[in-house]
Amino acid sequence: MNGRDSGADADDVVAALKEFGFSTYEAETFLALQRLGVGSARDVHELSGVPRSQVYGAAESLAEAGLIDVQQTNPQVYRPAAVEEVKDRLRSRFETRYDLVVDHLTDLADRREPTTEQRQDVWRIEGAASVASRAVKLLETADDEVVYVLGERTLVTAAEESAVRSLVDRGVEVTVVSPSADLRERFEATGAEALSPDVTDGSPAVSRILVVDDAGLLLSVRGREETAIWSLDTMFARTLSELVRESLVSFVGGFSA
Structure with missing residues (x-):
């Protein structure tokens, strides 16, 4: 012009x-x-x-x-x-x-019939930053209860701590389990309950196990980089969440399913 x-x-x-x-x-x-x-x-x-x-x-x-x-x-x-x-x-x-x-x-969305595969989705992500980001997103979906198991050398982000603090402020019950005294202290500062496992001979490769309302689950392991699977509102997430909670009773003092 x-x-x-x-x-x-x-x-x-x-x-x-x-x-x-x-x-x-x-x-x-x-x-x-x-x-x-x-x-x-x-x-x-x-x-x-x-x-x-x-x-x-x-x-x-x-x-x-x-x-x-x-x-x-x-x-x-x-x-x-x-x-x-x-x-x-x-x-x-x-x-x-x-x-x-x-x-x-x-x-279009209303007319689309969900397939079995869509209802049973399990997703895989790689990289500590991506895993931590997904953990935050899952934490934000919590309504009642969260259990977060963290390994000795897990790199926890400030965003995760902030998300937990927000949940506690909303009245969500949050339990953090870790052999790391530093991590327990950091999450205690958010108002969450922090517990130490009674046994320490578990797999050192496990980095995070996050259970959200028995509806969301994230499980990560360490290799050359952190790799995780996660699922939300699926039969897989509900079933594995129940198994995780049951296993925690046996090796975490003060934890009840």
Whole structure:
């Protein structure tokens, strides 16, 4: 577009208007009229560079959208709608498109039948940062109770501590089990109950076992990098969560299933 606009760059404004469904010529015609106040097709062409033959069609579309007024003179003269009216029109245009997309996606999701594989999903992730991030997301789903077993050398993030603190503040019962005195002290500071296992001859490869409401589970082991499997709201998660809780009773003092 020719000329200069104060504030946002003209090309950026044209690009934004195109996101609302306007063509390039429509956007450039509208922007030119905003600068002119009132103008003919010739005026718009001279200011914006839009071919004069294209201004008429663009102006007709803009008028149908309620963004400009057309004075039926010879030649025709165009005037942009008031800024507040334009804002309302653009907002309505966006909301209409948004509702259309959301309604369509919702309809597709409602018609999709979940398969057995989808209901039994078990996911695998690698890398300590990814595992810790997933642990935080699972912790955030808790409503009643969390059991978090951490190995001696598990690298626990501040985000995990913060998530546990938030759960305690919400009244969720959180129990952390670890042979590491440092980790127990850190989680005690969040308000969680911290217990030490009675036995220490378990697999040193186990890094984390997280059980959330008997509905979510994360189990990670250490190799060259930390690797975990996790599941939420599946039969696998519920079954393994029960087994984990039962096994904790036998080697953690003060823990009850």
